[in-house]
Amino acid sequence: MGGTVAGVTALPTPIFAAIGHQESWSQIASIVGHMRGPAQPALTETQLREIVPWIPPRTVGRLTVAAAPNASPIHGIYIDTFITPDELAVRPTRRVIDKVRDGIRAAEREGARVASLGGFTSILAEAMAIPCDGNLALTTGNTLTAALIVRGVERAASLLGRSLDAEDLLIIGATGDVGSACARSLVGRTRRLLLAARGQERLEREAAQLRSCGAVKTSTEVSELLRQASFVIAVTSAPAPAFALEACAPDAIVCDAGYPKNMQVATVNSSRRVFWGGMGQLAGGIAKNDGVQYSFPVAHAAHGCMIEGAVLAMTGRFEAFSTGRGRITPDRVLEMWHLATACGMSLAPLFDRTGVWPEELAS
Amino acid sequence: MDDTCVAASELTDQQRAVFADVLSQAITGELIGMANYAAMVRLYPHQDDQRDMLLAAASELGHSERFRRAARELGVTPIVNLEAPYWLRIRTTFLRHVDANDPIACLLIQEVMLESFAYSMYHAVADVAYDRLATVFRAIGDEEDAHGDHAVEVLKRKLGANREAFEHKLEQVHNEVMSTLAEMMATKDSVEHCGLCRGECVKGNLQLVGLDRATLRGLALNRYLRTLDRIGVRGELSLSWVARLPV
Numbered sequence: 001m002g003g004t005v006a007g008v009t010a011l012p013t014p015i016f017a018a019i020g021h022q023e024s025w026s027q028i029a030s031i032v033g034h035m036r037g038p039a040q041p042a043l044t045e046t047q048l049r050e051i052v053p054w055i056p057p058r059t060v061g062r063l064t065v066a067a068a069p070n071a072s073p074i075h076g077i078y079i080d081t082f083i084t085p086d087e088l089a090v091r092p093t094r095r096v097i098d099k100v101r102d103g104i105r106a107a108e109r110e111g112a113r114v115a116s117l118g119g120f121t122s123i124l125a126e127a128m129a130i131p132c133d134g135n136l137a138l139t140t141g142n143t144l145t146a147a148l149i150v151r152g153v154e155r156a157a158s159l160l161g162r163s164l165d166a167e168d169l170l171i172i173g174a175t176g177d178v179g180s181a182c183a184r185s186l187v188g189r190t191r192r193l194l195l196a197a198r199g200q201e202r203l204e205r206e207a208a209q210l211r212s213c214g215a216v217k218t219s220t221e222v223s224e225l226l227r228q229a230s231f232v233i234a235v236t237s238a239p240a241p242a243f244a245l246e247a248c249a250p251d252a253i254v255c256d257a258g259y260p261k262n263m264q265v266a267t268v269n270s271s272r273r274v275f276w277g278g279m280g281q282l283a284g285g286i287a288k289n290d291g292v293q294y295s296f297p298v299a300h301a302a303h304g305c306m307i308e309g310a311v312l313a314m315t316g317r318f319e320a321f322s323t324g325r326g327r328i329t330p331d332r333v334l335e336m337w338h339l340a341t342a343c344g345m346s347l348a349p350l351f352d353r354t355g356v357w358p359e360e361l362a363s
Numbered sequence: 364m365d366d367t368c369v370a371a372s373e374l375t376d377q378q379r380a381v382f383a384d385v386l387s388q389a390i391t392g393e394l395i396g397m398a399n400y401a402a403m404v405r406l407y408p409h410q411d412d413q414r415d416m417l418l419a420a421a422s423e424l425g426h427s428e429r430f431r432r433a434a435r436e437l438g439v440t441p442i443v444n445l446e447a448p449y450w451l452r453i454r455t456t457f458l459r460h461v462d463a464n465d466p467i468a469c470l471l472i473q474e475v476m477l478e479s480f481a482y483s484m485y486h487a488v489a490d491v492a493y494d495r496l497a498t499v500f501r502a503i504g505d506e507e508d509a510h511g512d513h514a515v516e517v518l519k520r521k522l523g524a525n526r527e528a529f530e531h532k533l534e535q536v537h538n539e540v541m542s543t544l545a546e547m548m549a550t551k552d553s554v555e556h557c558g559l560c561r562g563e564c565v566k567g568n569l570q571l572v573g574l575d576r577a578t579l580r581g582l583a584l585n586r587y588l589r590t591l592d593r594i595g596v597r598g599e600l601s602l603s604w605v606a607r608l609p610v
Contacts, residue, residue: 035606035607036606050580050610054580054582055602056585058592058601058602059597059598059599062599109592
């Protein structure tokens, strides 16, 4: 561990990399604004749109993570691909695919041994079969994301005095890598599992594998199931919020694990409860040198997909643990959960855009 | 008159004027490059290095001559003005580093910063120009690309020897030179007239030939950042420098 890459000295070699993108122009503005410094005026969105698409994928932050407060930290990097929110909204172009490829190249150049692919980068890398060299393992990070979503659902039920076996739980995006992993982990544990996805055939195939374990209902119409569900996991790859929180049942608990977020939340006074799913927290802390990207109302929190790379690095397992294509089994979810907790990770206290749940603070 | 001249003759006067202004920038930039390489001869004690600098200067002179010929074929008279405000600012900065006997700063200015702008502009023009002019711009762009590799290797070694010192020097040179180059492509100019456009600023008319200021600026900064990546400069550092450039 450590050492140097050819031509690069005086920097600890990062052992893991997290490759991602921002979900909104305001997040991008925050990064660029931080880099411009307080002395310079903030750029307008028009100016950002002129500049940002041209930025090659690159390291924008260096971080260290540790399993415990006094444990030796390992070094990592965050690489932003600078795929813009506008580019997420349309069919991927050659340019966007190249950005994912260049993000992976940036991780290789820095000498990382394992890289997690966050947000759309994992979908693109998987769909386009983007290769990497033999020294870098790529993981989608979806196994840990799924594990954290399931634990989050359990936690939300517990905090609100609800019992999962009395709930109708809807998974929106049920045929995706994370959605299908959640379905396999939760089937039989709820009164009914409601599965929604766009592709009827794939949805039925997924449901057929689950029906022997519990009640399962499917639909390609989200709105049809949304009112029936008392619990919702939203984990689609929609480029922008696509489902109105107010369309959910009045007592619904919603785990929004989309990136970008899936739910449109018009009011903070809704009777529905929302938390951001798939978020972990590291006991040893996450020390960053930039302080701009991915800031949350909880200290040392990060997306599960990003933490998965760090966990693999901390445990010396430089492997493509999560390879996409709906292959995540409950056993693998459990295995990753054990690995992660052994590295000092726990479920982050439940929070949404307004802050940490009051029940978490009270507990 | 050959076929390409026929194609050139189909240009409107306004389009011809845009290409004329672009050629004025290209010729002046190449002559500045020639002068820069020639000035670097005294920074190197060994004859082989001195010869390389002179060859590079001759190559830049050759580029400027080919652009002049292209201008003649187009039927325009380019403005060649080494005292044009932006270029003079860059040239003055360069000579200060020559006087300070600093070949690394000179390489950064000429081979990384100026070449990034030249390479990206030449290829962008090649993509929209009529056949003959496109061929000239593309060929010269490719030649600029080829001789940058050696400089990248030299700079990589220098960074490897002392990252902090190298990145510190690079940041200073970036602030001196890239801010001027970026301003040449920015919406607003700090000078009244660039000294090379025949009439009003060409930046507002680039769309007449299928170019636009923001894309040229973006391509140049993309090329610049990629070159710094190849050298091994920390991505977050180079990004923070570029983020502060005039827009």
